[in-house]
Amino acid sequence: MEDLITREYETVGGIAGPLLFLERAKAASFGELVDILLPNGDIRRGQVIELSEQHAVIQVLEDTTGLGAAGTRVRLTESAAMMDLSPDLLGRRFNGVAQPIDSLPPVIPDTRAEIIGRPINPVARDKPAHFIQTGISTIDGLNTLVRGQKLPIFSGAGLPAKELAAQIVRQARVREGMEAEAGPFAIVFAAMGVTFREASFFLQEFERGGVMEHTVVFLNMADDPAIERLLTPRFALTAAEYLAFTLGRHVLVILTDMAAYCEALRQIATAREEIPGRRGYPGYMYSDLASIFERAGRIKGQAGSITQLPIVTMPDDDITHPIPDLTGYITEGQIVLSRELHRRGIYPPVDVLPSLSRLMNLGIGSGKTREDHRTVADQLYALYAQGRDVRRLAAIVGEDGLTESDRRLLKLAQDFEQKFVNQGDRDRDIEETLDLGWTFLRYLPKAYLTRVKPELIERYYGP
Template sequence: MSELRDREPHASALPGARVSHRDIRAIRGPLLTVGGVEGVGWDESVEVETPDGLRHGLVLDVDSDQATVQVFEGTEGLTSGAIDVRFDGRPLHIEVGTGWLGRVCNGRGAPLDGGPPITGDRLAPVAGWPLNPVEREPPHEPVLTGVSVIDALTTLVRGQKLPIFSVAGLPHLALATQIAAQATSAGSSFMVVFAAMGLPHADIAYVRDRLEARTASGELVLLLNAADDPAIERILTPRLALTVAEHLAFEQGADVLVIMSDMTSYAEAVREVSAARREIPARRGYPGYLYSDLAGLYERCGRVRGRDGSVTVVPVLTMPAGDITHPVPDLTGYITEGQVVLSPEIASRGVYPPVDTLSSLSRLMRLGAGKDHTRDDHLDVSAQVLAALAHARQSAALAELVGASALGETDRAYLTYRDTVEQRLLHQGQGETRTLDDTLDRAWAALGVLPRQELTMVSPEMIARRLPGEDAGVRDG
């Protein structure tokens, strides 16, 4: 793996003598301040022995002879005289390998399925290492989700990071689990890692039930952080997921899809730790390093030259009050390569998934769709569907002013087209998987309600091939 990374773990990551300390100088929120330390470094793994059992943590800061330790399980019930802190002498590591497949664990990687602790081929640092930019390869093969609106209009590409932006009350979790259950790739093997953060127990039960078949087949890893679990654990959950995915991808040769929901809950945990450290807040109370923190997660995806595997990331986040300028979606949009935006207005019309197609895009779609990738008409028909939807939106706005009956024939055709495309192409069942051919044929059928002269973004040859018959002649007139 040395050619994949900018650097290898420092020698201090090797197991060594473990030093114990009982000089606890402060307990604040999820943080412990330990005094009298020497030779301790940032991100070093920590074990906290308490009367109630073992807790785990990481070193966040070192100042003189004091170390600030973040405790994943929280510090509730701890008193300074009954704590024994042991520093491991290396960053937090987990065992990685195929033993994770088919397992259901909590946000720290402890089994929830009644099975034994997970063992693997080797130890890997949870913090990970950034991919060497020189060794990166541009994504160029599609990941088909079986969801028409994504496959047709915002195609996901192997190695891409494509977030889903939503608001509370919309079915973003249903869409995320549907993608996890249905997604496929043309590679030799395809795996999914699903990391849930801050979910209510009812939602966790839904996720486990919805993904049970793929989990049982050994193609999926579930990491579940519940809403009543320590918030600080959410900082660890996505890092565990990505560490497991990197091993499966770059050492086992699998195409791995990582779905992380909800990144807003993750960011709130980062803000909580920042407040406990008494750092100066930036926008809306989030720390100034939130951008680099999110980038450290999202940028762990990609493809590597000379390797068959890939890591594709789909973060899911809820926008407070639907505000797309909120720091979490705003920064996520800077880092990632597009977005899928869910709309309350479209949901109110009974469309699932309620994707606002005109606010959504996949910046890498042209690298993974079209001839030699999906179908030769894919990019053209996608552009035509979106252009027609933009015109239909204008026609709908005009109809609200003057009434639908006062519209011209062409504008009325666009209103019919909008209803047709929403009901025949965009709307589908939560358990329905569609092939790409079926999806694109549905797109052509929706375009068929428009006058022929309106189809300016597809060639006459494509029109003749995809819209043959007497109906086409009527549309010409």
């Protein structure tokens, strides 16, 4: 039955998990929000996610407890999922669907925007070209983060990914004195499927670091409906787009954990009885992830920028798992955390060798970081890789069987991990990071520094 005035339907054909199947809903449109009216008077929200001539599939955006087909009505609202936007977002805390959880009133909007967003026109994209300092040497020195980049952090269960994320939020900033400064810095933090303890940890860290006044926090808890996890990053990125492209801020977006997001995606796909893809994940997971990650970037003529640091927990530490594998195809590099370094008490346990920033060259060099940045990073990477090879050799033949240069490389690798990678929660300026890099290059004679220009060796190596 259809009421032409209110556009209400009583043709609920069935319910499967978080999905409600509505028959003969000819007036429904894809992406439209609906009100689900229960017989007891409760109202729950939903969204049309699939349409055919006979059926509309509605994704219930709240708890489904007590929801049944008998007596349930669906009212179409003729509106898409929208978010209220205002400069007052900064310093606020919201749940996964952008409802305030900080005991403050709702945001009074200056404007509203659809949370799905629109992909940035490739022609309108501006090339990332400016350095963001995180204060972490393994990122700033060797895998530099550039404004407008998407650079994921690949972690394993039990590794300190959340501590690293909180440290980056506390320390990240655009360096003073750099050219083309366009506006102040802001952070959007979105957590998906976190426990109460983890949420408390993040909030305490933000308060301790004094960054809450320019941070927007979205928290989707582990006991919240899984469907909210699909909306949380989209609400967060809608806020980021407003801060960046309307208010002209440089926005760093941290999304943790994308593995929880993908598990929610698989759960919904299973409820819809879709044909599974690799390891049970839906075949469209690549395009779905791309719809999130590709909202990072810079736009020509716009002052602000959006930079993403998604955190991905790799099941069984498997970097070939579909979640990190697809993420790596879309994003511009990766920061990989090492379980071996973590066991040895090194923090942050960033494994330098498999880590990569594909846009690093665009954000470093004279006028941005320092003229020797690229060559120092290349030479450190090469020598550390050789030192790791020597370590494996020493495990077989013993240190007595090594040459003098091999011993120097072995010591360089050990000290590099203990003094460069292992920095604790210290905030290192890029100048300090590069100077520290030179201390390891001095472990070997100048003749070994084949990747550094002679004039830079003369300037920085010393007598």
